[in-house]
Amino acid sequence: xxxxxxxxxxxxxxxxxxxxxxxxxxxxxxxxxxxxxxxxxxxxxxxxxxxxxxxxxxxxxxxxxxxxxxxxxxxxxxxxxxxxxxxxxxxxxxxxxxxxxxxxxxxxxxxxxxxxxxxxxxxxxxxxxxxxxxxxxxxxxxxxxxxxxxxxxxxxxxxxxxxxxxxxxxxxxxxxxxxxxxxxxxxxxxxxxxxxxxxxxxxxxxxxxxxxxxxxxxxxxxxxxxxxxxxxxxxxxxxxxxxxxxx
Amino acid sequence: xxxxxxxxxxxxxxxxxxxxxxxxxxxxxxxxxxxxxxxxxxxxxxxxxxxxxxxxxxxxxxxxxxxxxxxxxxxxxxxxxxxxxxxxxxxxxxxxxxxxxxxxxxxxxxxxxxxxxxxxxxxxxxxxxxxxxxxxxxxxxxxxxxxxxxxxxxxxxxxxxxxxxxxxxxxxxxxxxxxxxxxxxxxxxxxxxxxxxxxxxxxxxxxxxxxxxxxxxxxxxxxxxxxxxxxxxxxxxxxxxxxxxxxxxxxxxxxx
Numbered sequence: 001x002x003x004x005x006x007x008x009x010x011x012x013x014x015x016x017x018x019x020x021x022x023x024x025x026x027x028x029x030x031x032x033x034x035x036x037x038x039x040x041x042x043x044x045x046x047x048x049x050x051x052x053x054x055x056x057x058x059x060x061x062x063x064x065x066x067x068x069x070x071x072x073x074x075x076x077x078x079x080x081x082x083x084x085x086x087x088x089x090x091x092x093x094x095x096x097x098x099x100x101x102x103x104x105x106x107x108x109x110x111x112x113x114x115x116x117x118x119x120x121x122x123x124x125x126x127x128x129x130x131x132x133x134x135x136x137x138x139x140x141x142x143x144x145x146x147x148x149x150x151x152x153x154x155x156x157x158x159x160x161x162x163x164x165x166x167x168x169x170x171x172x173x174x175x176x177x178x179x180x181x182x183x184x185x186x187x188x189x190x191x192x193x194x195x196x197x198x199x200x201x202x203x204x205x206x207x208x209x210x211x212x213x214x215x216x217x218x219x220x221x222x223x224x225x226x227x228x229x230x231x232x233x234x235x236x237x238x239x240x241x242x243x244x245x246x247x
Numbered sequence: 248x249x250x251x252x253x254x255x256x257x258x259x260x261x262x263x264x265x266x267x268x269x270x271x272x273x274x275x276x277x278x279x280x281x282x283x284x285x286x287x288x289x290x291x292x293x294x295x296x297x298x299x300x301x302x303x304x305x306x307x308x309x310x311x312x313x314x315x316x317x318x319x320x321x322x323x324x325x326x327x328x329x330x331x332x333x334x335x336x337x338x339x340x341x342x343x344x345x346x347x348x349x350x351x352x353x354x355x356x357x358x359x360x361x362x363x364x365x366x367x368x369x370x371x372x373x374x375x376x377x378x379x380x381x382x383x384x385x386x387x388x389x390x391x392x393x394x395x396x397x398x399x400x401x402x403x404x405x406x407x408x409x410x411x412x413x414x415x416x417x418x419x420x421x422x423x424x425x426x427x428x429x430x431x432x433x434x435x436x437x438x439x440x441x442x443x444x445x446x447x448x449x450x451x452x453x454x455x456x457x458x459x460x461x462x463x464x465x466x467x468x469x470x471x472x473x474x475x476x477x478x479x480x481x482x483x484x485x486x487x488x489x490x491x492x493x494x495x496x497x498x499x500x501x502x503x
Contacts, residue, residue: 095345102342102474109476186471195480200458200473203357207467211488215481 006181010167017177018047023217025161025173025224030141030232032149040150044142046161047175048132050084053142054125055150061121071114073121076105078139080128100136101126107140107160107189107198113153122152133179134162140189140199141225148233157229158198160189161221163214165206170213172221188218193226195219256453260438266450267296271443272490279396279502281404289405289424293397296447299331299385302397304377304405304424308415311367311374319366319375323352325383325394332386346474351381351395351432353470354461358430361402365425368410375407377424388447391459395432400502402426430469431498433491434459437479442486444494458484460491464499468492 007017014022026047035041038054045051061067078101080089108124124147126139137160144157164174165184174185184204190197197215206214256266269275275296284290289304311318325348327335340348355361366375379401381394405424409416436446436457446454455477461470468488473479479487 095340095349098342098345099349102346103472106474106476110478191478195482196478197473197481197484198478200471200479200484202468202471203353205357205463205467205469208488208492211468212485215484219481 007177010178010181011169016166016171016175018175020175022169023172023220025221026175028225028228030145030228032145032232032236038146038150040146040148040152042142042145042149044138044145046132046134046138046173048130049134049138050128050130051135051138051142052127052129053139053146054127055123055143055146055152056125057122057150058117058120058152059123061119066121067119069118072112072117072119074105074109074112074114074124075121076101076108076124076126076143078104078126078128078136080131080135084128084131103199103201104136104140104143107158108143108147110191110196110198111144111155111158112147113155116153122147132176133174133185134187136199136201137161137187137189141229145229145233149236156192156194157226158189159192159222159226159229160187160199161218161225162187163218163221165204165210165214170210170217172217186214186218188215188222190219190222190226193223252449253453256449257439260441260443260453263441265443267447271441272494274445274494274498275447277396277498277501279400281400287401288408288420289401289403291397291400291404293393293400295389295393295396295445297385297387298389298393298447299383299387300390300393300397301382301384302394302401303380303382304401305380306405306408306415306424307376307378308368308373308410309376311371313371316371317367317374318363319361319377321352321356321361321363321377321379323348323355323379323381323398325351325381325390327383327386330385331383335386346472347390347394348381350391350459350470350472351379351398353472354395354430354432355379355398355402357469358428358461358463360399360426360428360430360463362425362427377402377405386448388449388451389434389445392432392434392445395430395461396498396502399429399431403429403503428463429499429503430461430463431495432459432461432470433494433498435487435490437475437477437483442483442490444490458487460488460495462492462495466492466496
């Protein structure tokens with residue numbers, strides 16, 4: 001089938017439609033502490049994909065039957081703003097958003113020290129304000145930073161990016177048109193720069209060899225994100241609280 | 248499930264044993280019956296050990312999506328009926344059943360096993376809608392693999408109802424649903440840093456993480472989903488891919 005509006009060539013002379021190289025990210029923009037009321041908040045952008053995350057808690061958990069006397073309870077809610085896509089997204093829970101919320105929660109569970117807050121609840125909200133592919137990854141990167149800013153004890157960051165197959169080539173950070181007309185999209189999240197994959201979702205057809213190539217490229221990409229996350233937090237605490245004693 | 252059972256499962260796995268004495272790369276006994284529901288256009292019953300899943304395919308005529316006006320529509324739904332487990336409650340689908348549906352959907356959709364273009368009646372106006380309903384009757388673990396196996400078995404067996412004068416004539420058939428591949432989903436669990444396939448319910452409670460791999464006839468990977476609160480190393484994932492491709496081939500022989 002020929003899809004409407006599909007560009008003739010997805011990759012020309014080793015360059016992608018937006019001029020990027022195969023293993024190059026779109027422009028990444030990160031900000032922390034963007035909301036006043038939330039315990040922690042962050043914005044993470046991959047090009048035109050704009051994810052905002054806010055963390056509330058650890059706080060008293062309602063309803064009470066969810067309370068765990070041993071540890072804190074994590075809730076995660078991913079949603080896309082109705083205006084975040086070409087076609088308006090109907091407000092309310094879609095099946096897609098429910099599934100993504102679940103996998104984001106499972107990914108973040110790997111690094112949070114739940115035992116420090118028995119009976120408490122931690123709420124992580126991810127809002128996609130503008131979508132141009134790789135939204136769950138941008139959301140996860142923002143959530144990681146928001147959790148850190150909220151002071152939730154964490155073992156490490158979760159760093160996430162997508163890899164894909166576009167015009168027969170393996171690429172890093174699938175962007176808008178590539179998501180629509182590319183062959184494969186794989187979202188990966190890793191604990192910092194460790195060899196621990198906490199999120200993996202893919203659709204599209206790849207060979208066994210391509211999987212190896214893609215997962216290793218994703219690892220490399222996530223490591224790059226991880227450095228950015230560390231950098232921004234260090235930066236924030238350097239400028240904001242200069243009189244704090246540094247070890 | 249009590250914590251002690253989880254620990255017991257983990258301890259067994261550390262000693263290279265499974266609670267039901269299977270090998271780490273063995274499925275439970277699989278029984279598939281086709282055409283079990285007369286009112287459905289296609290159906291299958293899958294028993295995977297004590298996990299019991301019924302899948303029915305219903306076809307109807309409706310409007311296509313505006314961005315793919317010349318293709319039929321595929322809809323997968325999973326019903327975790329309260330008859331199947333003391334932990335299932337009636338009500339709208341929750342995240343577990345939504346995940347199962349979406350993972351099975353992805354395997355079928357991405358393998359392009361149904362020739363959806365052939366299900367177009369009039370571009371932009373009328374297409375066949377393929378509803379795959381997965382009904383879990385007894386939950387003893389690994390619902391994704393059992394459901395996916397039921398879905399593909401039922402699809403391979405689905406008859407097209409006649410469509411005359413803008414009406415679907417249920418009970419009268421003309422040909423079969425156009426199929427061109429046989430995707431198989433294999434779920435690999437990780438317990439005590441060891442990989443095992445087809446986890447049963449006790450093992451599911453002890454899982455650190457799981458990964459579901461859908462493969463097609465050619466042995467290519469067409470969908471992936473990792474679940475659970477733990478992680479996989481790259482090496483573990485590579486092993487899981489190899490194992491899924493191998494087991495996919497075996498299962499494909501069972502159903503086709």
